[in-house]
Amino acid sequence: MNPQSASSEVTGGVNQSSTKVRIEKLSFFYGTHQVLKSVSMDIPALQVTALIGPSGCGKTTLLRCLNRMHDLYPGNRYEGSVHVQPDGMDILGPGMDPIQVRMRFGMVFQKPNPFPKSIYENVAYGLRLQGMNKRRDLDERVEKALREAAIWDEVKSRLHQMAHNLSGGQQQRLCIARAIATDPDVVLFDEPTSALDPIATSKIEELIVELKKRVTVLIVTHNLQQAGRISDMTAFMYLGELVEFGSTNQLFTNPSKPQTEDYISGRFG
Amino acid sequence: MSCAGGFIVLPEHFFQRQKKQAHQRRAIDRWFQRIGLLLTLMTLGILGILLLNLVGNGLMRIDWQFLTSFPSRRAGEAGVLSAWVGTLLLMMVTAGVAIPFGVAAGIYLEEYAPKNKWTDFVEINIANLAGVPSILYGLMALGLFVYQFRFGQSILSGGLALACLVLPIVIVATRESLRTIPANIREAAFALGATRWQAVWHHLLPYSTGGIATGVILAMSRAIGESAPLITIGALTFIAFLPPTPVLSHPPFLSFEWLFSPFTALPIQMFNWVSRPGEDFQPNAAAAGLILMLITLSMNGAAILLRKRAQRNIKW
CATH class of the missing domain: 1.20.5 (Single alpha-helices involved in coiled-coils or other helix-helix interfaces)
Structure with missing residues (x-):
């Protein structure tokens, strides 16, 4: 059974929705070492898709293919295609500028990484890069993004203080605000709560569920409970291959591959 | 038990x-x-x-007369005016050349250059350049700037020689300062769609200014005490005039004639006085040395302050 047919058998309360990102036969090479092996999957629009799997399985590598972060380092090579709907832009197509890709794919990193600037400037930066420089427009968009990232009430009185005065969880929500301020199509989360305490983690999780109303979310997580709590679709990866991809409900309760079952039941990984 | x-x-x-x-x-x-x-x-x-x-x-020798007098045959009437003006102008040329070249080279090597055998080779050689005896820079400057480019035995030649001498220090300081910025800050900028130039200009340079400035000041305090390269290119030891003024009262208001003026500098003036027979000029030499020392110490102090400030404002 190929992964796509798994996703087409979705049952259990998950709405069928249109595909946002269609990944086809995506392989990724670091030098001569193949890290991703012909991965194909359709990421549904306005849902949360989780990537799970043991360390080194390629889930973060896959995530970072989608905003071409690998282009920053030498010796990396992609094969296959990744089309973004509705316009069908091929992220990996010849002549595609990684900067154009990154303006449509926001990213939130493992460790909160605000710039050593003010809270306001952190959120405004992506907008400024895209040429917005009128104070009133910026004010409006910064406030909107901070509200959507559920941090507005905590920072509205100190927008011009340094972002580093915030707690870890607040910093991460600020980074989410920064990523969504430019209205990207997709936000990529790379283990966004692995550096946070449980309370901060649950706030981020609520936020991600809230975010899917207006943006497609792809999240890498080491935490299976987290994938179970917040994702609609889950992909299990192992040794650079996509082993199984389906609705979270089905994958956790009735996995079709023995490897998936072994992993989610804690027998390895 | x-x-x-x-x-x-x-x-x-x-x-x-x-x-x-x-x-x-x-x-x-x-x-x-x-x-x-x-x-x-x-x-x-x-x-x-x-x-x-x-x-x-x-200390007793340092007074207004000492700072505002040209050298003289009589020790009591001699002063360091042409020497400190010369040192100041030299440092302007040195800083004006070494800072942009050194910072640009540091940024290129750290952020742009591919990592291969060629850049390894360049890196090793920059480290080696920092250890080349200063008199060799003087010899190079004599051949290249004084004769080849016909800049003469001028402030320009001297400043360029000192700039070459401290360039490796500025490059290394820039690189080290950039290296302290975590990779995930760069990635945050790139992930929002910044180009390399924007990442450098909006983030990396502002966050490493403290470290770069510290390195630049230390480089300048190294340059200010150098005498060997200046003597090699033919700095004079007895200068009883000031270089032409850079600011004019009539258009075009700015003049660069001073760049081509002969010059002396504090260490050279000091060396000249020390090497005279007799005791007369020894207080003058000590006074010039004291001035030089105070300048160097206050530059180092400024560097330490800058580093502290930079550390206080930026946390990762």
Whole structure:
């Protein structure tokens, strides 16, 4: 059974929705070492898709293919295609500028990484890069993004203080605000709560569920409970291959591959 | 051995032996501490004697007359005007050349250059350049700037020679300062769609300014005390005039004629006075040395302050 047919058998309360990102036969090479092996999957629009799997399985590598972060380092090579709907832009197509890709794919990193600037400037930066420089427009968009990232009430009185005065969880929500301020199509989360305490983690999780109303979310997580709590679709990866991809409900309760079952039941990984 | 309340009680002599052994091992610690303290005090002592000597011989000589007079055959009328003006102008040329070139090279090597054998080779050579004796820079400047480019025995040639001398220091300081910025800050900028240039200009340079400025000041304080390269290119030791003024009262208001003027500098003036027979000029030499020393120390102080400030404002 190929992964796509798994996703087409979705049952259990998950709405069928249109595909946002269609990944086809995506392989990724670091030098001569193949890290991703012909991965194909359709990421549904306005849902949360989780990537799970043991360390080194390629889930973060896959995530970072989608905003071409690998282009920053030498010796990396992609094969296959990744089309973004509705316009069908091929992220990996010849002549595609990684900067154009990154303006449509926001990213939130493992460790909160605000710039050593003010809270306001952190959120405004992506907008400024895209040429917005009128104070009133910026004010409006910064406030909107901070509200959507559920941090507005905590920072509205100190927008011009340094972002580093915030707690870890607040910093991460600020980074989410920064990523969504430019209205990207997709936000990529790379283990966004692995550096946070449980309370901060649950706030981020609520936020991600809230975010899917207006943006497609792809999240890498080491935490299976987290994938179970917040994702609609889950992909299990192992040794650079996509082993199984389906609705979270089905994958956790009735996995079709023995490897998936072994992993989610804690027998390895 | 006996048992009391479930604990094994070891005999007294066992503890005594252990205590003695620990004491012996710690003896090395104590000795190293003493020797280390002694050596540190000796180093500080030498610096102290040097300073006291300069202050004792030269402090009385420093006054307004000394700072505003040209050199003279009579020790009492001589001063360092042309020397400190020369040093100031040299430093302007050196900084004006070494900062943009050094920072740009540092940024290129750290952020743009591919990592391959060629860039490894360049890196090793930059490290080596920092160790080349300064007089060799003087020889190079004599051949290249003075004769080849026909800049003459001028402030421009001197400043360029010193710029070459400190360029590796600025490059290395820039690179080290950039390297302290975590990779995930760069990635945050790139992930929002920044180009390399935007990442450098909006983030990396502002966040490393403190470190770069510290390196630049240390480089300048190295350059300011150099005499060998300046003597090699033919800086004069007796200059009784000032270079043409850079600011004019009539259009075009700015003049760069001063760049091609002959010059002297504080270390050269000092060297000249020290090497004279007789005691007359020795206070002058000490006074010039004291001025040089104060400039260097305050530059180093500024560098330390800058570093502290930079560390306070930026946390990762």
